[in-house]
Amino acid sequence: MKVVKVGMADLAVSKSPCIITTLGLGSCVGIALYDRINKIGGLAHIMLPSSLDIKNNSNKAKFADTAIEILIDKMIKIGANKNNIVAKLAGGSQMFKFSTQNEMLRIGDRNVIASKKKLKEYGIPIVAEDTGGNYGRTIELNCEDGTLMVRTIGRGCKYI
């Protein structure tokens, strides 16, 4: 089957049959969108909650707010219907523990919260998630049935 790789701060959409994957999510969040009727999937690997917080924001796939917007547009362009689209989230962990109050280290949580807020604005339901914790994840979205495989080191593999 065709496999499309999504890098960090990147996104891709595809029709079935296809697997869209992104490797080694840590504090970043993988946002998987899926239209079950038209069998069209989209996956974004976002790094930061909001494009409004910083100046260097030309890469729209880097931020939860702008990536979701582009992902939906691209899916519609290849035949998806916005009303069919559901979402699954993975990632957003805190890889390192610190006693200091550094907001950046809570970025995983903030990425998850920002992604959920944006999906709610678009009226897209979140049907499954595997977020938080202190470990990395590799994910694969199967555009045939919308299952999202989540693979970890030492914690096995699951399908959500």
Added chain:
Amino acid sequence: MDINNLNIMLLDVLKEIGNIGSGNAATALSSIINKKIDMNVPQVKILDFDEVANVLGGAEKPVAGIYFEMNGDIKGNIMFILDIDSARCLLNLLFKNNNESREFTDMDMSALSEVGNILAASYINSLSMLSNMVLKISVPSIAIDMAGAILSVPAIQFGYISDKVLFIETQFKEGNNLVTGNLFLIPELDSFETMLKKLGVVEI
């Protein structure tokens, strides 16, 4: 200032800092394990983040990452990364055994953190000395996981500045044992300018 266009002279200065820092770290390591440690001249590069994962063997490759906050005249972070083979090799040297498939115990994690601490502190001391800046690092925090996931932490911090990262690779050798360590220095944007100024690389 655009850190994507750093000049050759800066790379030379950073390489020299890396050289002195790694030299001090090799000396410290050598006295801990009571064996002679050689080192290679560090590689200093400015890379795209995707390239960094490739240098480490891919985003899913398991690595040990040791993370520090840096404070003082400049603020930022330091990340020291060892691939799993290097981490095992280092632990075998430290604990004087030869366990090639060892699982990482709490004791191992603590020992790796301490080695990361020695290396990062050596590097920071040499930077501090050459630039006349006051610099401190936090206690280390360690994680063993996929390279991509570990790297996402400095990547996100760097994401505020650019998509590039300053990368210093040092290799330590004891007999046939080769330990490859990768150090990432991640100053905040204002601090990057301060650092360059203090090092006399740019006039601002």
